[in-house]
Amino acid sequence: MDILATYNIKGGVGKTAAAVNLGHLAALDGRRTVVWDLDPQGAATFYFRIKPRIKGGGKGLLRKKRDLEGVIKGTDFPGLDLIPADFSFRNLDLALADARKPVRQLLRLMRPLAEEYDLLILDCPPSISLVSENVFHAADALLIPLIPTVLSLRTYQQLQGHLATKGFRAVTLLPFFSMVDRRKRMHLDTMASLRDRDPRLLDTVIPYASVVERMGIHRAPVTAIAPQSPAAVAYGRLWQETKKRLAHS
Numbered sequence: 001m002d003i004l005a006t007y008n009i010k011g012g013v014g015k016t017a018a019a020v021n022l023g024h025l026a027a028l029d030g031r032r033t034v035v036w037d038l039d040p041q042g043a044a045t046f047y048f049r050i051k052p053r054i055k056g057g058g059k060g061l062l063r064k065k066r067d068l069e070g071v072i073k074g075t076d077f078p079g080l081d082l083i084p085a086d087f088s089f090r091n092l093d094l095a096l097a098d099a100r101k102p103v104r105q106l107l108r109l110m111r112p113l114a115e116e117y118d119l120l121i122l123d124c125p126p127s128i129s130l131v132s133e134n135v136f137h138a139a140d141a142l143l144i145p146l147i148p149t150v151l152s153l154r155t156y157q158q159l160q161g162h163l164a165t166k167g168f169r170a171v172t173l174l175p176f177f178s179m180v181d182r183r184k185r186m187h188l189d190t191m192a193s194l195r196d197r198d199p200r201l202l203d204t205v206i207p208y209a210s211v212v213e214r215m216g217i218h219r220a221p222v223t224a225i226a227p228q229s230p231a232a233v234a235y236g237r238l239w240q241e242t243k244k245r246l247a248h249s
Helices: 015-028 043-047 057-062 087-097 105-115 130-138 150-166 185-197 230-248
Strands: 002-006 033-037 080-083 119-123 141-146 172-180 205-207
Touching (some): 002 015, 015 033, 015 043, 015 080, 015 119, 015 141, 033 043, 057 105, 150 185, 172 185, 205 230
Parallel strands (some): 033 080, 141 172
């Protein structure tokens, strides 16, 4: 089972949209896929029309009172399941800190899923925390959406520095530009600048598009509600690139 995390220190960059759309595309591609919504805000859970609640919360999972398999919900899309968010995830760091091996706990929970799924996508909250360090330890790759601005690139540099300092060099980084407006010179210049410096940067660019915002109205992936739209086509390219990188990670 491949484990892919959509992650960024910065919020509002398109992590959840990437997780939801790539989950849908992976399922269409024949992969048995499950998305784990680790963000207590529960946006991915909302998009999939599922109640953001787990009996016993995150602490119950960590204390082995419940298994991940027991909280999985089906979505409206064949081959695509969801582990919903729970508001208790806001305190997940505290529960992890009490564990014997705090950065290995989420991987312990995930391992049994390999019997049922080909791909696990983690939709992560925007933070540097014990939760994120668990993700760095467990994930095969971090899919990192970047808005083409100076501050967004700065947080990407901070992430790289943190991973190197903490010894998480094994995880593959898959940065890509998100919410891009090609009419803006700053966006074009920023993308060109990083492309010259970072060979890991994916070729796919996700455009800023109102159809992505309408995911919240339809509560479904853009690849389902508007599969021929430029945004959906871009997510299709992103999935193909990500799939190839996962195969070589």
